[in-house]
Amino acid sequence: MDILSAAEHVFGRKGYYKATMQDIARQAQYATGTVYLYFKDKETLYFSLVEEKMRDLLALIKERTAAVRDAQEKLKIYLEEKLDFFEKNQDFFRIFILENGAAQASIDSRIATSALAKEYLACISEIMRLAQKQKLVRADMDPSQGAGIFRSISNAVIMDWLKKNMQQTLSLRQMSRFILDIFLGGARPSDETK
Amino acid sequence: MDILSAAEHVFGRKGYYKATMQDIARQAQYATGTVYLYFKDKETLYFSLVEEKMRDLLALIKERTAAVRDAQEKLKIYLEEKLDFFEKNQDFFRIFILENGAAQASIDSRIATSALAKEYLACISEIMRLAQKQKLVRADMDPSQGAGIFRSISNAVIMDWLKKNMQQTLSLRQMSRFILDIFLGGARPSDETK
Amino acid sequence: MDILSAAEHVFGRKGYYKATMQDIARQAQYATGTVYLYFKDKETLYFSLVEEKMRDLLALIKERTAAVRDAQEKLKIYLEEKLDFFEKNQDFFRIFILENGAAQASIDSRIATSALAKEYLACISEIMRLAQKQKLVRADMDPSQGAGIFRSISNAVIMDWLKKNMQQTLSLRQMSRFILDIFLGGARPSDETK
Amino acid sequence: MDILSAAEHVFGRKGYYKATMQDIARQAQYATGTVYLYFKDKETLYFSLVEEKMRDLLALIKERTAAVRDAQEKLKIYLEEKLDFFEKNQDFFRIFILENGAAQASIDSRIATSALAKEYLACISEIMRLAQKQKLVRADMDPSQGAGIFRSISNAVIMDWLKKNMQQTLSLRQMSRFILDIFLGGARPSDETK
DNA sequence: AATGAATGAGCATTCATTCAT
DNA sequence: GATGAATGAATGCTCATTCAT
DSSP states (O other), X not given: OOHHHHHHHHHHHHHHHHOOHHHHHHHTTOOHHHHHHHOSXXXXXXXXXXXXXXXXXXXXXXXXXXXXXXXXXXXXXHHHHHHHHHHHOHHHHHHHGGGGTTSOHHHHHHHHTSHHHHHHHHHHHHHHHHHHHTTSSOTTSOHHXXXXXXXXXHHHHHHHHHHHTTTOOSOGGXXXXXXXXXXXXXXXXXXXXX | OOHHHHHHHHHHHHHHHHOOHHHHHHHHTSOHHHHHHHOSSHHHHHHHHHHHHHHHHHHHHHHHHHTOOOHHHHHHHHHHHHHHHHHHOHHHHHHXXXXXXXXXXXXXXXXXXXXXXXXXXXXXXXXXXXXXXXXSSOTTSOHHHXXXXXXXXXXXXXXXXXXXXXXXXXXXXXXXXXXXXHHHHOSSOOGGGO | OOHHHHHHHHHHHHHHHHOOHHXXXXXXXXXXXXXXXXXXXXXXXXXXXXXXXXXXXXHHHHHHHHTOOXXXXXXXXXXHHHHHHHHHOHHHHHHHGGGGTTSOHHHHHHHHTSHHHHHHHHHHHHHHHHHHHTTSSOTTSOHHHHHHHHHHHHHHHHHHHHHHTTTOOSOGGGGHHHHHHHHHHOSSOOGGGO | OOHHHHHHHHHHHHHHHHOOHHHHHHHHTXXXXXXXXXXXXXXXXXXXXXXXXXXXXXXXXXXXXXXOOOHHHHHHHHHHHHHHHHHHOHHHHHHHHHTTTTSOHHHHHHHHTSHHHHHHHHHHHHHHHHHHHTTSSOTTSOHHHHHHHHHHHXXXXXXXXXXXXXXXXXXXXXXXXXXXXXXXXXXXXXXXXX
């Protein structure tokens, strides 16, 4: 098993601080020192893991959303990719939701200021801007704030799914319709159900 | 300064792991050992802090929302109290958003399974249920999931406010209208702007 | 046993790098962490030890040499105090001879640039200058270089004494006459012995 | 670049402990393991380096001093060769002055008890003995002690030169006259200046 | 001969926790 | 109740050394 996978496993289960480099090395079936051949220190290992996953996810999203013009379709695709991704990378999800800035100073700021994080945010904000242009989303909302809200809602739903659906009989991807409904239309009953 | 306030100050600024018991004792103007007279260990101190604040917030919310019957009004009041509370307890906010389960396993589960947390969730879920009865909120949404989404959206907005409004010229409470709009009506343009 | 004495013992026997903080703690009959209550880190402990000893020696030398006016007498007293001091602090001598700059960069420069080291050097240079004024020492010699040579000769003799006189039947102090003779008159036979 | 030269470079700049075998291998443009084909371990590499240089220097000194009979001339030649040698091998000088026994026990004693070191000392002591026979040096001085003092004085001067003459506009060899003056005649003003 | 990835013992340092006063 | 010096287990990280290729 490669080191990043081992790190994902351990960080995901124990969190950054409780995870030890020895845990990770053991999980990767390496000696302690070997981990340091590939990653300068614990923080860098963590950072690299976040970057790798973020890069993968971003690549997927960019590729898939580029194919369509319609903002609502883009949002839907983005959401589906994200849900798929987190269904496959549940260990990583625990890490990723900290991205919002709740974890530790030095690492978080390193992540937040990384080119990739900015690109990720820019990509979602871009979709939001397009949605505004296409009158799908209200104009009086800052695109990056819109992106934050969209992410929050989806994270909340993913979290809920993780808790209630431990056996995972239900695919996370199926929640995309619901999330999009909520984001666009809110919690109020739609007209036809009134 | 009492120990819980000191803990709030230090945990809020450094996070659970970087905060040391000595930091907290120093901040409280007590000797290290004294902290242990009141709290069995670090985890318990953290847990007690979260509980105390949650109790305060919950009491406020219960008291204020009990006075009205209308679900939308209840939601508005809940939101305003929460925003006020976090504006006054910004140190605590950083702690509270971790409540979602992204921090370290043992404490998080202790918090999540605490009677108070359940009561808090129940209180919000109850409001959701009422909102469904009053046709304010769509029926096909699990009340606790609705509560999660509502909390996520407000947390996202608070976070945004914290970042962009460091000088705090704008009161957080003023965001309640916007949050409620988003939660109920979603991001789609309202009819009149169509 | 206090920590500085333990450090002197261990550093003197093992040298800076081979000495471990655990060695020192054990020697001082403390737990590892206790050493860190008093000294920030290993380097600081080492530095503090050197400073303490240097301060003691310098105080002795200043006090005793202040009492006389004659440069040759001053040199003799300086030498006797130094020899006495190193006879009593043999562990420390191994450390002190590194003072010349042969040890490790960060520590050495910290020592070399310390106020105390400068004062020590200034004190000896001052005596040299006086010796030049009193025609005891040739004028075409930089005082600090003279000090360096004087120190070198005495260090060489101390080292020799340490090697050949392990049983220490001979007092080191008795070498002062010889060292002074060599420094002032050189190795050439004196007139009367020609 | 051969391994010993690389070792000289690295040891001279970083000192024994801070120098790593990887540093040395990199400098020698070899893989880490290759160094171990030629040298059993780090200590042996260090030791071999010291021996090689000492052998070179000793060979030079022996060859050049054998040509003359006069003790003073021998001392002068010895000194000039040594100064030349260290001017060419400044990295090595930092290593060599530790030879005095201030570094780490195991290696130092290995060096001190090596046949070569003994031969080196014997060679200088022999010159001292001859100097005594020729009445150049006082009889009441142990030859090996005399050698130690002579070496100390020259080391002090070289050290001084290294510090003050970083730009190296002044050749070190030119200091030989001064060193010999000091060693033989001491610091006292010469008769003509009285 | 040469490689360099892998090893793992070893060390500096931290910090939650205890307990004699 | 209060203290704060002392503890020592735990952890990140280094680096000399090995060995399969």
